[in-house]
Amino acid sequence: MSGYRYVLFDALFDDAGAEAMIRLCERFGSYGMYSQENVDSEIGRGLSQRHDSVLNFLRTGGRHGRHEPVATLAARTNYFREEYAYGQRALIDGIEPYLNHAGFTDAARLVHGRPVIEPAIVFANLMVPGQELALHTDVPEFRGCNRKTCPQWLLVAMHHSGLFSKWRMPIATGVAWFHDCKGGEFAFFPDGPDAPAVAHEVTFNTAILLDADSVFHGVDRVFDTGEEMAPLKPGMRLDFAGDGAWVVHDGHREVTRYAWEELRFSVSWKAYCFTDEHEQRAWRHHAEDLTLEVVVDRLVDDLRERGRIEGEVPGHPDLALLIIEEYIRFPAA
Numbered sequence: 001m002s003g004y005r006y007v008l009f010d011a012l013f014d015d016a017g018a019e020a021m022i023r024l025c026e027r028f029g030s031y032g033m034y035s036q037e038n039v040d041s042e043i044g045r046g047l048s049q050r051h052d053s054v055l056n057f058l059r060t061g062g063r064h065g066r067h068e069p070v071a072t073l074a075a076r077t078n079y080f081r082e083e084y085a086y087g088q089r090a091l092i093d094g095i096e097p098y099l100n101h102a103g104f105t106d107a108a109r110l111v112h113g114r115p116v117i118e119p120a121i122v123f124a125n126l127m128v129p130g131q132e133l134a135l136h137t138d139v140p141e142f143r144g145c146n147r148k149t150c151p152q153w154l155l156v157a158m159h160h161s162g163l164f165s166k167w168r169m170p171i172a173t174g175v176a177w178f179h180d181c182k183g184g185e186f187a188f189f190p191d192g193p194d195a196p197a198v199a200h201e202v203t204f205n206t207a208i209l210l211d212a213d214s215v216f217h218g219v220d221r222v223f224d225t226g227e228e229m230a231p232l233k234p235g236m237r238l239d240f241a242g243d244g245a246w247v248v249h250d251g252h253r254e255v256t257r258y259a260w261e262e263l264r265f266s267v268s269w270k271a272y273c274f275t276d277e278h279e280q281r282a283w284r285h286h287a288e289d290l291t292l293e294v295v296v297d298r299l300v301d302d303l304r305e306r307g308r309i310e311g312e313v314p315g316h317p318d319l320a321l322l323i324i325e326e327y328i329r330f331p332a333a
Contacts, residue, residue, distance in 0.1 A: 028124070033237075230256040
């Protein structure tokens, strides 16, 4: 086990490398909304992918306790995201130095105490003024169960339950920022949900690496002027318009536009961390994979042992809501 909870980078690249990431973001050009990701599954049908985080955000009003109408909260947390690389497949030229960053690889070994590191994905998040990211832990993976096959809230509950550690894929997450940001601090709980949060300021060419599947974290509100937010809704896109300008489009209709310096731009790196090549091969060849049916049965059995289910198993979505309530314990503030 590693004693490192997280690793900070004061300078991820030289200045030219950092500027290249900004130009890469512009070249990619168009970003859809995170809410467009979806997996259809009978359990929890009708719930959002991160229903756990949504429920907590609505109940608490976020880390700073701001209670607002549901539609407003939805717009504040529905940021823009696109993938830059998947495995070793670059989805845009120039992402390779980030995908294979030696510093991230070394830090992943420190955090997870596992020597074999395999980059899995690189993606960008763009947030506009007034947006924030609700407290959450990232979506983990298990052999046979990932965000392509299972609802994201269920994967999170699986990890927090501790019942599926044998199948878990330990993942290291690096997050880098390539400009200074007004607000938008990276708030995280490295000492657990009962300890105080650390609000890490976002500055040019810096980064952090941690086990984001286990450490609760979020993003404080970006450059909040107090003015009413633009009416963002699922399906909109954020497009680079040149000359430092970004435009939100609803189809062909322009909704609003922003200057580069108003946005919060981050790039995330995720990598699988293996004890050895045997463990890596077991994952690659799907040895002893979990199935959704096995997962649900194991959770139901555990809920019975805890006295949370007596008699018939609750129907959907009641069973899903019970799983979220029982296993995912958010920080108090």
